[in-house]
Amino acid sequence: xxxxxxxxxxxxxxxxxxxxxxxxxxxxxxxxxxxxxxxxxxxxxxxxxxxxxxxxxxxxxxxxxxxxxxxxxxxxxxxxxx
Amino acid sequence: xxxxxxxxxxxxxxxxxxxxxxxxxxxxxxxxxxxxxxxxxxxxxxxxxxxxxxxxxxxxxxxxxxxxxxxxxxxxxxxxxxxxxxxxxxxxxxxxxxxxxxxxxxxxxxxxxxxxxxxxxxxxxxxxxxxxxxxxxxxxxxxxxxxxxxxxxxxxxxxxxxxxxxxxxxxxxxxxxxxxxxxxxxxxxxxxxxxxxxxxxxxxxxxxxxxxxxxxxxxxxxxxxxxxxxxxxxxxxxxxxxxxxxxxxxxxxxxxxxxxxxxxxxxxxxxxxxxxxxxxxxxxxxxxxxxxxxxxxxxxxxxxxxxxxxxxxxxxxxxxxxxxxxxxxxxxxxxxxxxxxxxxxxxxxxxxxxxxxxxxxxxxxxxxxxxxxxxxxxxxxxxxxxxxxxxxxxxxxxxxxxxxxxxxxxxxxxxxxxxxxxxxxxxxxxxxxxxxxxxxxxxxxxxxxxxxxxxxxxxxxxxxxxxxxxxxxxxxxxxxxxxxxxxxxxxxxxxxxxxxxxxxxxxxxxxxxxxxxxxxxxxxxxxxxxxxxxxxxxxxxxxxxxxxxxxxxxxxxxxxxxxxxxxxxxxxxxxxxxxxxxxxxxxxxxxxxxxxxxxxxxxxxxxxxxxxxxxxxxxxxxxxxxxxxxxxxxxxxxxxxxxxxxxxxxxxxx
Numbered sequence: 001x002x003x004x005x006x007x008x009x010x011x012x013x014x015x016x017x018x019x020x021x022x023x024x025x026x027x028x029x030x031x032x033x034x035x036x037x038x039x040x041x042x043x044x045x046x047x048x049x050x051x052x053x054x055x056x057x058x059x060x061x062x063x064x065x066x067x068x069x070x071x072x073x074x075x076x077x078x079x080x081x082x
Numbered sequence: 083x084x085x086x087x088x089x090x091x092x093x094x095x096x097x098x099x100x101x102x103x104x105x106x107x108x109x110x111x112x113x114x115x116x117x118x119x120x121x122x123x124x125x126x127x128x129x130x131x132x133x134x135x136x137x138x139x140x141x142x143x144x145x146x147x148x149x150x151x152x153x154x155x156x157x158x159x160x161x162x163x164x165x166x167x168x169x170x171x172x173x174x175x176x177x178x179x180x181x182x183x184x185x186x187x188x189x190x191x192x193x194x195x196x197x198x199x200x201x202x203x204x205x206x207x208x209x210x211x212x213x214x215x216x217x218x219x220x221x222x223x224x225x226x227x228x229x230x231x232x233x234x235x236x237x238x239x240x241x242x243x244x245x246x247x248x249x250x251x252x253x254x255x256x257x258x259x260x261x262x263x264x265x266x267x268x269x270x271x272x273x274x275x276x277x278x279x280x281x282x283x284x285x286x287x288x289x290x291x292x293x294x295x296x297x298x299x300x301x302x303x304x305x306x307x308x309x310x311x312x313x314x315x316x317x318x319x320x321x322x323x324x325x326x327x328x329x330x331x332x333x334x335x336x337x338x339x340x341x342x343x344x345x346x347x348x349x350x351x352x353x354x355x356x357x358x359x360x361x362x363x364x365x366x367x368x369x370x371x372x373x374x375x376x377x378x379x380x381x382x383x384x385x386x387x388x389x390x391x392x393x394x395x396x397x398x399x400x401x402x403x404x405x406x407x408x409x410x411x412x413x414x415x416x417x418x419x420x421x422x423x424x425x426x427x428x429x430x431x432x433x434x435x436x437x438x439x440x441x442x443x444x445x446x447x448x449x450x451x452x453x454x455x456x457x458x459x460x461x462x463x464x465x466x467x468x469x470x471x472x473x474x475x476x477x478x479x480x481x482x483x484x485x486x487x488x489x490x491x492x493x494x495x496x497x498x499x500x501x502x503x504x505x506x507x508x509x510x511x512x513x514x515x516x517x518x519x520x521x522x523x524x525x526x527x528x529x530x531x532x533x534x535x536x537x538x539x540x541x542x543x544x545x546x547x548x549x550x551x552x553x554x555x556x557x558x559x560x561x562x563x564x565x566x567x568x569x570x571x572x573x574x575x576x577x578x579x580x581x582x583x584x585x586x587x588x589x590x591x592x593x594x595x596x597x598x599x600x601x602x603x604x605x606x607x608x609x610x611x612x613x614x615x616x617x618x619x620x621x622x623x624x625x626x627x628x629x630x631x632x633x634x635x636x637x638x639x640x641x642x643x644x645x646x647x648x649x650x651x652x653x654x655x656x657x658x659x660x661x662x663x664x665x666x667x668x669x670x671x672x673x674x675x676x677x678x679x680x681x682x683x684x685x686x687x688x689x690x691x692x693x694x695x696x697x698x699x700x701x702x703x704x705x706x707x708x709x710x711x712x713x714x715x716x717x718x719x720x721x722x723x724x725x726x727x728x729x730x731x732x733x734x735x736x
Contacts, residue, residue, distance in 0.1 A: 057416035057719070061710050068632040074642045075524070075635055082520040 023077035030073025037066035086425050086721065087401040088365035089115075091390055094375070095358045096383040102135060105346045107378045109339065110736075111371050112728025115362040115397045119351040132347030132357055141340040144177065148333045151188050155323040159331045159733075161463050167735040168332045177333055184326055188319065195315045202308035205301045212301070214260045214285055215294040217253035222294060225262075225287040232270045234263040239281035244273055260285075332733040339729055346727065360388070362397050362724070393549070396421035398721030406431035408472035416709055417719025422548045424541050426717060430708055433534070434473070435480035437704035440527075441644040442696040443484030443505070444651070446492035450693050451478035477701070492689055493651025505648050523641040525584045531637030531711070532573065538715030539566045545716050557619045562715075564615020569630050571608030578602035633711045640707075643699045647692060654688030 045059035092114070096104055108114045119131060152159070214237070215222065225233050237258040244250060246269040251262040261282070265273045274282075290297055350359045363371055372385050390396060398418050400410045402425070409431035419425045442448065455475040462468055488505050489496040495506060503519040503526070539562050546558035577588040578601035588601035595603065616623050662681030666674035713719075 054417075057709060060416075060706070061714070064706050064710055067706075068636060071636050071639055071642070072632070075638050078520050078524060078638075078642065078645075082518070 019080050023080045026073040026076040026080070027070070028073075030070045034066045034070040037069065038063055041066070083402065083428055084424055085401070086419055086421055086423075087399040087724075089362045089390070089396050089399075089421070089724075090365055090368040091360065091388040091396075092363055092368065092372070093358070093360050093386045093388050094383065095356055096379060097356050098352065100379045100382050101132075101347060101350075101357055103378050104375060104383065105135070105343050107375055108371070109343050109346075109728045111367070111374060112726050112730060113363050113367045113371055114727050115724055116346070116349045116727050117360045117362065117395070118349045119359070121351075128353050129351040129358070130353075132350045132352040134347060135344040138341065138344035141337050141344055144181070145334070145337040145341055147185055148181070148330060148337060151185055152330055152334060154188050154192050155319055155327075155330070157323060157327055157330055159334050162327060162331050162733075164732055165328055167731070167733060168328065170336055170731075170734045170736050173329070173332045173336050173734055176329060177337075180329065181333065184322065184330075188322060191315050191319055191322075195312055198308045198311045198315070202305055202312070205304045205308070208288065208290075209298060209301045209305065211286075211288045212290070212294050212298055214256050215287070216298055217256050217260050218251045218262060219293070220251070220262070222288060222290050222292060222297070228264075230267055231264050232267055232273075233287075234261070234265075234273065234277060234282070234284070235287055236261065236277075236282050236284040238277065238283070242276055242280045244276060246273065248273070258283075328733065335729070335731060335733050339731075342727070342729070361727070364399065364724075390421075393421040394720070394722075396722070397724035399724035400425060400427060402427050402431070405476070408469040408476075409434065411466055411469040412473065412705060412708075416713060416717075418721040418723060420549075420718055420721040423545055423718055423721075424548075424716065426541070426708075426713070429537070431476075434704050434708065435477045437640060437707060438477035438700045439480030439482075439484035440640045441703060442481045442647060442700035443488040443644065444490045444492065444647075444696070445482050445485035445496065446490075446689075447647075447693050447696050448478045448481030448483075448485050451481065451697060474697075474701075477704075481700070490648065490651075493648060493655050493692075505645060507645070507649055507652055518645070520641065520645070522584060524638055525582065527637045527640040528634060529584070530640065531634040532569070534637070534707075534712055535569065535633060535715060536566060538712045539563075542716035545718075549718070560615045561619035561623070564612040564618075565630070565715075567608040567612030567615060568627065569612075569634070571605045571610075571612055572630065574601050574605030574608065578605060636711055637707065639703050643703050647696045647699060650692045650695065651689065654685060654692065658682070658685035658688060 042063045045063045049056050049059050094104070119129075121129065121131065151157075215235075225235065237256075238252075238261045239259065241252045241254075241259075241261070244263065244265070246265060248269075249264040253260045261277070263273060263277065288297075347357065350357045352358070368387075375383055375385065398421055400407065400413075402410065406428045409427050412430060412434070413419070413425075413427050439448075442451075452475055455471045455478060459468060459471050462471060485491065486496070487501045488503075489498055489500040490505065500506070503523045505518050505523070507518050542562040543559050546562060547555055549555075550558055574588070576582070577586050578591070578599050579589065581587040581589050588599070591599040591601050593599045598606070613624065613627070616627075658681045662684060663678050666677050666681075
């Protein structure tokens, strides 16, 4: 149902806009997801590290595992935009 | 390189008469890592923990004294510059002659100072108590000692009128106002109610005599004298510190050594006539220490080299080329390698700066960080901090190199186009050329991920063969090979169906079966074989299969984090220069000059912020790629730190 009044440029521009919106949503929502996931792990990891310095490596590793979610979002966003 | 330093396990037994000589010799060589003797139920009954050498408690109490003096004078041996080494014999003589005198002086000074401090506090409190009464011209005696009258003194919200015979003083010059009311005892309750209605808060009259003003002056004088005295004592202590620092740190060092030596038998096993100790010595110095021990005791010693049974018990010392040794710090944060494991320090030392440079490839930021790391090296004294700064300086050099390749300086272009892939975004219409080559950069990052993970898995195979034996080793090797097969199988299948720039295009190969071409078939075979390889070690590991994709894609952060840093830099430039400064330059007005200054401030602030973000982003993401994506493929860690018995004298010499 293309509006008769729309030119090709307008359609292209609106497509670009939709892409940008999609990219923004991809990064933003996955960012929130990672943040929520890391919140609990990070708090527990800091607690564990305070008890015992030796587990720092493991704690950091566990904390950053959910970061993959936002990296996926970032990949999707970059693929959408370029 | 790639392996921790080789160790030899020594077993030493000797008659108790030689214990002093042997401890002295071991201490001097500073290579013997003592394995503490722990009496267990299965160890022979005749063995017990040794007793400290005579003189241990004297040395310990002397050391406590020296440390107390150091603390009082604010001396930290770690931060003291070495001026000259004092001979140990001279220090020992001075401990007898000079130390008691210094100790007495410092102790007296400190005691006097704390007296003065409490005196100062006391009079400061009195000043505070007296202050409200200074508003009235009354002697302090006249507030008390009446049998027929009641005196109210205190703060009040506002002046009140009292309708019984009374004497009243009010002042609003004092904080919270001040009121003094004297009434006959029979009117006390009524007046008290009136006062309380006006928010009266009683203030006790200080137990002093004379006028408040005179007392205030006297107290202030006392406080002043006390603080003068404290300042004088601090000066005296400083003088002592300047005069005796060298001697004190030398004492500290010498006595620490004495105490450590005297308490060493607590870590040995002893019988009635002999003692036994086990420990570790680096391979290349083992012969020398054995000979030295034999020579020192005149061969009244038995030394045997034992087999290394359990690699978890071996202390671990790094052995790396000089440029890689600061990176050991980063490995220690994760975990020290185990003895029989590959030490990844060298690989991290090479790859970490490259990742950092890829993320923060900017000549300007690189130069700032390089200057910072070189400048801070003079201020930071701790060992760990210095090592981190060295790692940072390598990383910033790499950042400068990548900045030249990307042609970036503070987010703007250098006079040449990007030598490798461009990251110039089109912000504010400033970008020239063909814009950012994000897809190409991402594919390069994926390639780096594939290769890095493959390297990790290969190291995993090498480690598995070293750590495990027999069936377990084969299983572990097959499992690592399975992960590799699965990963490359997936890649082959992707290449067989899609042509991706900068990657092999296998779409054109002849079709074999079911519409799959050669590459796809090979990919499927690898994938299935790989999954079988993983499952034969532990089928539960199959739930980890998606990590193959997530770990490889995780390397996309090399581009993504870098691009965000470029974007911030460009936005800062655009706002500060394009939107604030440039429009003002067309016609300069007095207001315009102020706006230009604001623009410059925005520019500086923005780039300072971005430098900090770049340091955090570049550093944390690079090290995370190692910790999470690389180390999980092969690295166990958990080795004990090699901590030789002995000390390298810094302030004394034998």
